[in-house]
Amino acid sequence: MSIANSITELIGNTPLVRLHHVTDDVRAQIAVKVEYLNPGGSSKDRIAERIITKAEEEGKLLPGGTIVEPTSGNTGVGLALVAQQHGYHMIFVVPDKVSEDKRAVLQAYGAQVVVTPTQVEPNDPRSYYSVSDRLAQEIPGAYKPNQYQNMNGPASHYHTTGPEIWDATDRRITHFVAGIGTGGTITGTGRFLKDASGASVQVIGADPQGSIYSNPSDVHQYFIEGVGEDFYPKTYDPSVVDEVVQVSDAEAFEMTRRLAREEGLLVGGSSGMAVVAALKAARMHDLGPDDLMVVLLPDSGRGYLSKIFSDSWMRSHGFGDVVERTAAPQLVQ
Ligand code: PMP
Numbered sequence: 001m002s003i004a005n006s007i008t009e010l011i012g013n014t015p016l017v018r019l020h021h022v023t024d025d026v027r028a029q030i031a032v033k034v035e036y037l038n039p040g041g042s043s044k045d046r047i048a049e050r051i052i053t054k055a056e057e058e059g060k061l062l063p064g065g066t067i068v069e070p071t072s073g074n075t076g077v078g079l080a081l082v083a084q085q086h087g088y089h090m091i092f093v094v095p096d097k098v099s100e101d102k103r104a105v106l107q108a109y110g111a112q113v114v115v116t117p118t119q120v121e122p123n124d125p126r127s128y129y130s131v132s133d134r135l136a137q138e139i140p141g142a143y144k145p146n147q148y149q150n151m152n153g154p155a156s157h158y159h160t161t162g163p164e165i166w167d168a169t170d171r172r173i174t175h176f177v178a179g180i181g182t183g184g185t186i187t188g189t190g191r192f193l194k195d196a197s198g199a200s201v202q203v204i205g206a207d208p209q210g211s212i213y214s215n216p217s218d219v220h221q222y223f224i225e226g227v228g229e230d231f232y233p234k235t236y237d238p239s240v241v242d243e244v245v246q247v248s249d250a251e252a253f254e255m256t257r258r259l260a261r262e263e264g265l266l267v268g269g270s271s272g273m274a275v276v277a278a279l280k281a282a283r284m285h286d287l288g289p290d291d292l293m294v295v296l297l298p299d300s301g302r303g304y305l306s307k308i309f310s311d312s313w314m315r316s317h318g319f320g321d322v323v324e325r326t327a328a329p330q331l332v333q
Pocket residue numbers: 073074075179180181182183184185186225226227268270271298299
């Protein structure tokens with residue numbers, strides 16, 4: 001029988017699909033890895049699984065223990081899902097700017113959500129960093145995964161995402177493209193593909209305009225979520241990455257909308273960004289039909305319906321590709 005014993009067994013082994021429509025003039029083959037098909041809806045399920053099982057093996061998590069992490073996004077969902085299945089309590093500390101919807105998702109999985117004020121300095125005792133540190137110290141049996149320092153993040157991608165891509169492409173992948181947040185995805189997957197190919201696979205990072213990875217001297221705010229940083233996390237190893245391609249909010253969001261409309265892929269803004277970076281690299285290096293680029297798409301577009309997929313939000317932020325919908329046809333009696 002082919003029946004999984006727990007939803008966590010369904011993490012990983014996501015499919016690759018070719019892009020045909022958004023590639024325009026690019027001649028290289030482009031395939032995307034669809035990570036929203038993970039049970040929690042993103043690539044972060046992979047790191048949650050390994051972080052929790054390794055913490056158990058190392059005796060950092062004991063039965064009845066509590067996991068405390070300051071996160072509200074995809075990592076939270078992955079941790080909530082795996083923690084629940086392994087029988088742990090889960091507390092997320094989130095700043096009050098995080099939407100009700102995101103809090104509700106974590107609570108739906110049975111997690112406790114502690115809300116902290118956004119308008120305080122990181123070293124203020126009320127900040128979400130301070131509160132999560134304090135809870136992790138005060139609660140007996142508490143464990144804080146700390147995704148920006150936990151090397152099981154990159155390791156999860158070295159042991160799952162990398163081999164999956166290598167096998168699914170019959171070892172023919174020539175370029176791997178991914179966005180950089182904690183850097184775990186690109187570091188782990190990229191390192192595996194370099195090791196497996198004798199360093200011939202080129203690893204390309206995608207980065208929002210305003211993030212440190214592509215331009216440390218021009219760090220500023222941007223709208224793409226889940227990627228880019230204003231510091232270098234321990235989980236990012238730049239030596240694995242051959243080049244970092246910068247993408248603007250406008251370019252990323254326009255592509256995100258095209259992916260839904262033309263390829264049937266309802267994905268998030270960091271996915272659109274990664275595809276734009278792949279196309280820019282393909283043009284820059286004049287890649288041809290023998291090149292096979294694999295682009296990792298981290299999450300689903302469902303979490304961005306009121307932003308990237310809202311015409312009025314796009315228009316009010318000055319972004320393009322707004323569909324001018326014609327008025328509904330009049331019925332002729
Ligand atoms: N896209 C989204 C939507 C994410 O949530 C993340 C994780 N922060 C990333 C991309 C980047 O992945 P990583 O942290 O492995 O670099």
